[in-house]
Structures are given as C-alpha cells and as structure tokens.
Amino acid sequence: MTRPFSSLAEFRALLSxxxxxxxxxxxxxxxxxGQLTKPPGALGRLEDLAIWYASWRANPRPSIENPQVIIFAGNHGVCARGVSAFPPEVTVQMVANFEHxxxxxxxxxxxxxxxxSVVSLSLDTPTADFTxxxxxxxxxxxxxxxxxWTAVKDTSDLLVVGEMGIGNTTAAAAVAAALFGGDAADWTGRGTGVDDEGLNRKTSAVADGLALHADVIADPLEALRCLGGRELAAMAGAIARARNLRIPVILDGFICTASAAxxxxxxxxxxxxxxxxxxxxxxxxAKLLAHLxxxxxxxxxxxxxxxxxxxxxxxxxxGAIACHSGMFTFAEAGVSDA
Structure with missing residues (x-):
C-alpha cells in the first residue's frame, strides 16, 4: 500500500x-x-445494532464473516515516573504471549x-517521557x-483494536484530560493495580504533562502526539481506516476509547x-463514554x-445480525402480523 498520508494535516483531511x-x-x-416475526422492539438494542451494522456495510441483510482483531503494542517513557505496577519489560513478554x-x-x-494479529511498535525505543x-x-x-491504517484488511467486515503497553493508562488519562478538560485526578485510575502512592505518581505525571504541553494540546491530534503513545496512535489510525472502508468497529476499554476520542x-x-x-x-x-x-x-x-x-x-x-438476517418475516413464516 502506498503511504496514505505523511503529516497530521493530511491525516486530518482524510478524516474530514x-x-x-x-x-x-x-x-x-x-x-x-419491521417485518420480522416478533413484536416491534422486542429485541431491544439488538435491532438498533443490526440496522447500524447494515447501514455501514451497505447491505440491508448482512452477515459477519471476517471479523478482525488487531493488538498494537508500544512502550512509554513516562514509566520512568513509577506509574505502573509492572516494569516495561512486560510489554515484550506479553507480545510473545499473544504470538504464542x-x-x-x-x-x-x-x-x-x-x-x-499483533503489531509491535518500536518496543526497544519507548516514547519520550511526556512530563x-x-x-x-x-x-x-x-x-x-x-x-x-495499513494493518486493517480491506476484506474485514468488523474490527476490534486492542493494546498492550505498560504505562498506557497514564497516557490515556492525559489524552482524555486534554480532550475533555477537568483535573488530572478526574481521569487517572489505578490501571494495572497501583497502590495509593503509585496513583499519586500517575496523577502528578498527568498533571505535569498537561501543564507542559498546554499551548498545543487544544488540538486533539497534538494531544495524541504529545501525551499519547505509539499504540494509541496506531489504534486511532486503524479506526480511521475502518471508517474509510465502511468497516464497523467495536471499541474496547479506556485506552482504546481515549485514542478513538x-x-x-x-x-x-x-x-x-x-x-x-x-x-x-x-x-x-464511563465518563469518557458519556462524553462520546x-x-x-x-x-x-x-x-x-x-x-x-x-x-x-x-x-x-x-447475535444481532443472525436474528436480523436469519429470521423469517411474517409473510415468509405464514404468520399473521395483524
């Protein structure tokens, strides 16, 4: 694939x-x-999901045949601030676990x-400490x-992106705070299970990063650059590519959602x-999902x-698609819809 963009400005233009x-x-x-053999609305959100999926796949009676899961892995310089319960070496070890x-x-x-599939992103070269x-x-x-962007297969019909990167809940908290405001403590959690001292270190790191980059992070893509990580950016690139191909995406947890935001x-x-x-x-x-x-x-x-x-x-x-595309209509089943 020819390199799709060479700058953040070009990437933003593709989004637009x-x-x-x-x-x-x-x-x-x-x-x-409206014609399926059920009372109106009886399948609840499954009905909305099926219609949403069909709308993006340009097929009123779709199926899911080729779902794709991509895990992106990166390392973070902010780990030097003692923000994780695990050392950065665990990222490499977990990538090997994924691969096996x-x-x-x-x-x-x-x-x-x-x-x-798993995509490792310069694991031997952590990002800079964003503080x-x-x-x-x-x-x-x-x-x-x-x-x-290039990790997404054009034959996929559903995408999930995930991540591995010790320290990346700190990066995600900083990105979320830059995007939606509030104090560092509003967005910083225990991640891999840090104790109270670790949580204080994480919160301080997020606050320091927000203060250092305050002049540029009003731009969301600059927030991703200055405060995020390679795996966060890669997830964003994959989600954007899926949109380009009209492939529906299921978002994962806090880190993935901060990246998507x-x-x-x-x-x-x-x-x-x-x-x-x-x-x-x-x-x-939950707060991030509410904003979105x-x-x-x-x-x-x-x-x-x-x-x-x-x-x-x-x-x-x-399940939603199986019901939507596989159920009989009233006419097909010979059931009265009166």
Missing amino acids: AAPSLDSEAKAGAEERN GGAAINQLSKAFGADM TAPAMTEDEVVDALVAG ALECAVAGSLDHTVAGHVSAEGAH KKAPLLNLGLRLGEGSGAALAIGVLK
Whole structure:
C-alpha cells in the first residue's frame, strides 16, 4: 500500500473526507426489521445494532464473516515516573504471549471466529517521557497512525483494536484530560493495580504533562502526539481506516476509547461507525463514554485491555445480525402480523 498520508494535516483531511453510512441500506434494514416475526422492539438494542451494522456495510441483510482483531503494542517513557505496577519489560513478554496464543484475547478471538494479529511498535525505543518532552515527534506519531491504517484488511467486515503497553493508562488519562478538560485526578485510575502512592505518581505525571504541553494540546491530534503513545496512535489510525472502508468497529476499554476520542474531537462524526463494546472497571471509562454519547453493550467489570471486552462483544453483534438476517418475516413464516 502506498503511504496514505505523511503529516497530521493530511491525516486530518482524510478524516474530514471519510464516507458516511449507506442511507438506502439503512432504510432497507429498517423495513426488514419491521417485518420480522416478533413484536416491534422486542429485541431491544439488538435491532438498533443490526440496522447500524447494515447501514455501514451497505447491505440491508448482512452477515459477519471476517471479523478482525488487531493488538498494537508500544512502550512509554513516562514509566520512568513509577506509574505502573509492572516494569516495561512486560510489554515484550506479553507480545510473545499473544504470538504464542496464550492470552485472553487469543481465546476470545478464536471463540468468535476473528482473525487476530499483533503489531509491535518500536518496543526497544519507548516514547519520550511526556512530563519533560512531547511523547512523539510528528514523524513518529504519523508512522504509528500509518501502522494502524495499513494493518486493517480491506476484506474485514468488523474490527476490534486492542493494546498492550505498560504505562498506557497514564497516557490515556492525559489524552482524555486534554480532550475533555477537568483535573488530572478526574481521569487517572489505578490501571494495572497501583497502590495509593503509585496513583499519586500517575496523577502528578498527568498533571505535569498537561501543564507542559498546554499551548498545543487544544488540538486533539497534538494531544495524541504529545501525551499519547505509539499504540494509541496506531489504534486511532486503524479506526480511521475502518471508517474509510465502511468497516464497523467495536471499541474496547479506556485506552482504546481515549485514542478513538481524539478522532471524534478532531472531526465530529469520526466515530459514527463505532459502538462501545463494554464499560471497564477503570473509573474514568464511563465518563469518557458519556462524553462520546456511547452506551456500552456489556458491563462485566473487565479491566484487562488488549481488546478483550470488545472481542467479547463480537458475540452480541453476531447475535444481532443472525436474528436480523436469519429470521423469517411474517409473510415468509405464514404468520399473521395483524
């Protein structure tokens, strides 16, 4: 694939030019839903999900055959501030676990028939500590966005993106605070399970990063560059590419949602092709979803990351599509709809 963009300005232009849903397919799906052998609204949100999915796939009676899960991994310089309960070496070790099929996301991807891959992003070169410098240069953040963009297969019909990166809840908290305001403490949680002292260090790091980059982070893409990480940028790039291809996306937890929020804040409507797979146990995730007006499909107390909650929600969406496309209409079943 030819390099799709070479600057944040070019990436922003692609966001602005992204296609919309197919209104004809939406109308056809709504019409079909009204004729299925059930009382109106009896399947609740499953009906809305099926119509939403059909609208983006330009098919009023779609199926899900090729779901894709991509895990992006990156390391963070802010870990030097003692913001995680685990050392940065764990990122590399977990990537090996993904590659050998031993993680939760491997099992969930397999359970729901998803093709899963892992993309490592310069793990031997952590981003800069965002409390002392921008996390990434423009070239670095663009490289990460491109890595996400090019990882999406054009044959996929559903996308889940996840992440692995020790320290990335700190980066996500900083990005969320830059996008939506509030104090650092409003967005900073315990992540991998830090104690009170660790939480104080995380909160201080987020506050310091916000103060250092205050002059530029009103621009959402600059917030992603200065405060985020390679895996956050790659997830954003993949979500944007999915929109370009009209591939629906299920968002994962706090880190994925913070990454996606940068797109929505940069160009309104950039997340219309997405749904929230779940609300995680990371405290600020529910607040982030509220800002984005995304109602989660699941609430199971998950806080693992790595795309796990979104992958689990593939089953919900598959159920919605199976009912929508597989049920008989009243006419087909010979049942009176009076």
